[in-house]
Amino acid sequence: MPTNRLNRAVTLISKLPHALRTPALSLLFGSQVKFASTAKVRVHSLTFDRAVLSLANRRPVQNHINGVHAAAMVLLAESATGFLVGMNVPDDKLPLIKSLKVDYLKRATGALQATAVLTAQQIEAIGTHEKGEVVVSVTVTDEAGIEPIRCEMLWAWVSKKR
Structure with missing residues (x-):
C-alpha cells in the first residue's frame, strides 16, 4: 500500500481507544475540509479501500x-x-474531483451514511x-x-508540480 501523510495520520488514530477514533478522524477531516466541518460530517472508519x-x-x-x-x-x-482517494494518492500528487453525477431518488429520512469503496485495481492505479482518473463507488443510505x-464521483490525480 502506498503511504502518504493522510494514511499515516489515520494509522495513528486507529491505535486510539475505539471511542476516540470517530471524533479524532472527524477532527482531522474537518481541519482539511472546512465545509464538511461546518456541516459536522462524521468519519466513522477509513481504510485504503473503504470509507x-x-x-x-x-x-x-x-x-x-x-x-x-x-x-x-x-x-x-x-x-x-x-477522503478515500486521499488515503491512496501519493504525497507528490493532488486529488481533484473531476465530475459528479447525482440522481435524487427519494426523500431522505433522518440521518445519512455514505460508504465509499475502491477496488484493488483502482488503488494500484492511483498509487x-x-x-489518471477513477470512478469511486459510493452508496448513501438514510435511517430507513x-x-x-445515487451518485457517480469521478476523481482525478495529477502531479503537484506544474
Whole structure:
C-alpha cells in the first residue's frame, strides 16, 4: 500500500481507544475540509479501500421540509469518496474531483451514511500512475436503509508540480 501523510495520520488514530477514533478522524477531516466541518460530517472508519461517513439530520443542514438538504447529501458523498482517494494518492500528487453525477431518488429520512469503496485495481492505479482518473463507488443510505440519492464521483490525480 502506498503511504502518504493522510494514511499515516489515520494509522495513528486507529491505535486510539475505539471511542476516540470517530471524533479524532472527524477532527482531522474537518481541519482539511472546512465545509464538511461546518456541516459536522462524521468519519466513522477509513481504510485504503473503504470509507464510512455520516451526517446527522440537524437544522443547519436541513431543507424546507426538515430533511437533509440535497447539497448536504452531495457533500457527504463527495467527502466519503474524496477522503478515500486521499488515503491512496501519493504525497507528490493532488486529488481533484473531476465530475459528479447525482440522481435524487427519494426523500431522505433522518440521518445519512455514505460508504465509499475502491477496488484493488483502482488503488494500484492511483498509487502507480503519474496521473489518471477513477470512478469511486459510493452508496448513501438514510435511517430507513433506503438510498435517497445515487451518485457517480469521478476523481482525478495529477502531479503537484506544474
